[in-house]
Amino acid sequence: MRVLVTGAAGRLGSMVLPRLLDDGFTVRATNRRPRIDSRLEWAVADLATGAGLTEAVSGVDAVLHLATMPNPARRTYQVDVLGTRELVVAAGRAGVRHLVYVSIVGVDRVPIPYYRHKLAAEQVVAAGPVPWSLLRATQFPGFLDELLQAASRFGPTIGDPAVLAQPVDPGEVAARLAARLTAGPLGGIEEYGGPEVLRFDEAVHAWRAARRSRRPLLPVRVPGRTGRAIRDGGLVTAALPRGTRTWSDYLADTYGGTGRR
Structure with a gap:
């Protein structure tokens, strides 16, 4: 199966590309500037302008x-909503048989502008001419780590x-996406989360232990x-299956500490 991957240079993309190659997919990836990689094909395309999308989707199965x-918000709308519409139209014209869109758990429950754009992009995909699947993932541990670092800039870790x-x-999300491509269009939404639901204070305590920090919360x-939405579980899911790697696993890999008190 030949698969076009947009956003291939991002955090998730860096996990997806090797996973797809290992699973035997033929991969074409997009970037706004030319790149060379002997393992896959890079196509120059820009979602913000639509440039290169017709060529990028030509001859791919998914x-x-x-x-x-x-x-910022204005560019988010341009890329995530209008750019997704351009991609869906181009893929429909090219006869693409499956479009998988990666979104975020909570886009339909947490009222922040970025999530509203992601939800609008989901609706563009679902209304388009290409058979589709949506995978909503929970937050990556690297994002939570960056959030805690930002929340600790002035001494104590600030948060709810x-x-x-x-x-x-x-990496587990990448594996799930590879499985979804193999399974074919879902025509619906799948949610995928980590193995444990943590309160913010629990995550902070583990983070401090791993970093051997005495910063108070x-x-x-x-x-x-x-x-209210994020305290009531707007960012988490009860869907199964779930990933297996925990927050403590991430902290041990990143900082060498166990993340356990």
Whole structure:
């Protein structure tokens, strides 16, 4: 199967490409600038302008759409919504048989602008002419790590202790995506999360232990509808199967500590 991967240079893309190659897929990947790799074909394409998309989808059996632009908001709409529409139209004209779009658990429940754009992109895919699948994943542990570093810039780690998170390993998401490509179009939404649901304070304690840090947690409640949504589990899923690699596994790999007290 020949698969086009958008967003191939991103965090998830770097896991997806070797997984697809190992599983025997023929891979074409997009980038805004020319790249050379003997293992796969790179196509120059830009979702923001639509340039190169017709050529990129030509001759492929499936599209794995990973590309996204979290900020700023205006460019997010241009890339995630309008760019996805351009891609779907081009794929339909090229006779692509399956389009897999990667989204985020909670886009339909957590009222933040980026999630609204991701939800709109999901709707573009579902309304398009190409048979489709949507995979919503929970947050990657690397993202949570970066969030905690940013929240600790001024000394204590600032955050809402009751927020719930469910970190999922991007390598396991990549494996799930490869399986979805093999299985064919779902015509629906699949959610995929990590093995454990953590409160923010639990994640912080493990993070501090792994980093051998004494920074205290300064509790600050996230206000409004967004705060209620993420405290009530808007970012987590009960869907099965789940990943197996835990937050502590990530911390051990990254910092050498166990992440356990």
